[in-house]
Amino acid sequence: MALLHVGEANAMMGERSACERALSxxxxxxGRADRDEPNASASAGQLNRLAGSCYLHLGEPQRAQSxxxxxxxxxxxxRKSYAIVLGNLALARLRQHDLNxxxxxxxxxxxxxxxxxxxGAVNVLFAAGRELRPWRDRPIVQEIMDRTLALMSC
Structure with missing residues (x-):
């Protein structure tokens, strides 16, 4: 997990080669972990989750989405990790102009x-909200903004 976070930190700083080295x-x-180990699939999920975040930071939304x-x-x-995955997936789609x-x-x-x-998911949600500004006059975007504001008022 530490290496995944190192990769993400490097991606945030725009250091592609250092990021990819840490991910690798x-x-x-x-790969060396025992596949019968109960945490093996969770670790693989964390790899994809953080690698996706890295490629969002590196400006590769299609790769991040994949x-x-x-x-x-x-x-x-x-649930909290899942919300971050979904938030990053939404950002990846948005950056590819897939508004729906x-x-x-x-x-x-x-x-x-x-x-x-x-x-963490709230931060990603607000980042997406900022990126939705060009489409703020569309009803589907207004609905997201209304739900976000309602969420913050509770």
Whole structure:
């Protein structure tokens, strides 16, 4: 996990090669893990979750989307992590100008945040809200904004 976070930090700083080196090392460690180990699939999910975040920071939303869509469904049990995955997936779709897909996913994020009040997902939700500004006159975007404001008023 530490290597995954190192990769994400490097991505945030725009250091592609350092990011990819850390992701590769993390994947190598996971590859050596016993596949019968109960945490092996969770670790693979974390790899895709954080690698997806990395590629969002590095300006590759299509690659990020592919990784985030590959997060195992088991992560849904970890609701706060799942909300972050969904938020990043919405950002990836938005950055590819898939407004319908992004807003549909943001509704799912809001549903989970209403339940968990997870701070990380709230940050991603607000980042998506800022990126939705060019489409703020569209009803599907206004609905997301209204739900986000309602979420914050509770």
């Amino acid at each position: 090392q993390a994947e190598s460690h996971l 990784l985030l869509e590959g997060v195992p469904s088991g992560i849904q049990k970890r 897909g992004a807003t549909e996913t943001l509704h799912q994020v809001i549903d989970v945040v209403e339940e968990t009040r997870g701070g």
